[in-house]
Amino acid sequence: MSFKWRDYRDNNKEKVMTIAAEEFIRRFLMHILPSKFIKIRHYGILSNRSRRTKLKKCRIILKVSIGKSESKTKVTASEFLLKVTGVDINKCPCCSGKMITKMKIEPKISGPPDKNTKTA
Numbered sequence: 345m346s347f348k349w350r351d352y353r354d355n356n357k358e359k360v361m362t363i364a365a366e367e368f369i370r371r372f373l374m375h376i377l378p379s380k381f382i383k384i385r386h387y388g389i390l391s392n393r394s395r396r397t398k399l400k401k402c403r404i405i406l407k408v409s410i411g412k413s414e415s416k417t418k419v420t421a422s423e424f425l426l427k428v429t430g431v432d433i434n435k436c437p438c439c440s441g442k443m444i445t446k447m448k449i450e451p452k453i454s455g456p457p458d459k460n461t462k463t464a
């Protein structure tokens with residue numbers, strides 16, 4: 345059998361691996377934890393529960409300031425697009441005139457699908 349996978353060591357390239365079905369199942373089962381075990385991605389100062397406060401304390405103790413790239417400065421979508429793509433969406437592509445927001449379209453937020461409604 346063949347499956348796609350990402351090689352993080354090779355610039356995150358998507359690759360196709362072909363192995364025997366039994367070997368795939370063996371590898372897949374290695375990811376399943378015994379019952380009552382939980383996966384922990386980060387622990388210590390990087391645990392989700394206290395990462396922000398503990399990292400802040402570490403920075404104070406080590407007298408390290410947050411770099412400008414790390415600091416949280418709010419950037420608007422148009423500022424972000426200008427920085428990333430070099431395209432100013434506030435300028436008309438034809439005459440370079442200033443674009444004016446006439447109306448904002450809010451996203452439609454819908455709840456989870458009804459349990460009783462079955463989809464094919």
Ligand SMILES: [Zn+2]
Binds near residue numbers: 436437439441
């Ligand atoms: Zn124009």
